[in-house]
Amino acid sequence: MIEFNGVSFWFSEEETLIEKKDEVLHNVELVIPKGEFVVLLGRNGSGKSTLAKHCNGLLLPKKGTVIVDGKNTNQSEYLWDIRQKVGLVFQNPDNQIIATTVEEDVAFGPENLGVPQDEIRKRIDQALNIVGMNDFRKKEPHLLSGGQKQRVAIAGVLAMQPEYLVLDEATSMLDPEGRSEIMSLISQLRGSITIFHITHYIEEAVDADWVIIMDQGQVVAQGKPVDIFNRRGQIYEWGLELPLVSETAWILQRRFPELFPSLPLKAEELVAALCSFV
């Protein structure tokens, strides 16, 4: 698991915080349990990306600690290990691909880890199979669609055999097709690896094991999707919104209070509730 213990962060070099408004993370207490699919939501500037970059020591807390499977990211002797364990994929697919062919790009990580050649080959095969990009292995990455590029970026991380996959708004620059490619890849990977997915798309949270909400550098709520999205008033205060299914149900609920014991999150749930009501 990844534990955040009282983590505060600000971007200036100063050891102490000068102005309160510069604090990007404030006293974050959080646990990302192993094996789960966790989704983090929060408005622009709430500290989501900064939090993500703490997961593998890309950023280090100014106060508090981040512990990955017992290893403190503040201790530089652990960093190598931690970065192998926690793979990050970022927002812009064009900024993450460096090699001139897909397979070379996927090989980059394991090569840097000093993995032997035949093992690298195996890992490339495996990783490209998982993300469904094996047919493209000799292709030049710039010829791929956004969704395909992100899948290659994820394959590059998987080839390092991490235990945690952190997706920092990895779907936000993709078209609907690309997004659904990544979401079905997530459901395929689910269970075999811990997934920490940061997004603005509320719909991408309804299937999560656990939802975390950040606002103004703090974790303001966490829980199962159904519990989180039944807190409608707060959802809007945090700059978010309900899935359209739940919003429709909420309007109906005001008219027919017995219709939904709790707001449904998926269309099928809404329809089922309606069918048994009439």
Place this chain on the structure above:
Amino acid sequence: MFIRLENVYYSYFQHTPFEVQALKNVTLTIDRGESVGIIGRTGCGKSTLIQHFNALLFPTQGFVMIDGDKIQKKGSQLRGIRKKIGLVFQYPEHQIFEETVFDEVAFGPRNNGVGGEELEETVKWALESVGLDYQELHKKNPFELSGGQMRRVAIASILSMRPEALILDEPTAGLDPEGKRLILRKLKDLREENQTTLVFVSHSMDDLAMIAERIIVMDQGTIGLDGSVRHIFSQGKILDQYGIKPPTTARIAELLRKKGFDIEEGILTAQELSEQIEEKILKGGSH
């Protein structure tokens, strides 16, 4: 006939072995005051199309007319067209370069010789049109603002030219839900108050269901479908061929219809959908 394209063809890398035909025989009219969503798969020609609307690209065949004038590749006319038709690119905040919000928004009108009080009024109007407080923000460095605010400053810097049409490429991409709602609401107000023509390129059918009245579906460089938003979004099966999923509300309505609920076609918002459902419940269910 505010924006008119007649038999427009456009090729990238023309007369080279890499020639790609991005638009094929596109004929299209957008009237003043319309709100049009342009949708379609990535690579279908949406971005190429809208760049013809303000003469950033010129047809390799066919012609474009703006407000009755046929576009020629002449400098004097182009200036007028680009003032009349503002184009907001994707992630426009990446193009912010001035050091204060004021200077950023004032850039366009200043270049057109606007100064003094008129300039201040214009900047104020543009910022307020996108829901930003002039007093609070005009002296700030745009790079210190939040993502949603930067996006709105970037839109304001196009608005300050007082365009008659605003063409926006994915205006809500990457924004949080609140920022998205705010931008859509402000654009709606702008249209109501100034009859500004709005054209959106978007992948978000849920956004378009809220703001567009007409939808154009592009497909491999041609116009696949063109019609009212209610009509187009109720064509689930046909949209599927163009790689488009109808808005969430339309999909829920379709599921309900399959279960025997007699829900009308062309549902766009959660409000409309819930009203329809309510009516069916009160009638005692239809199955």
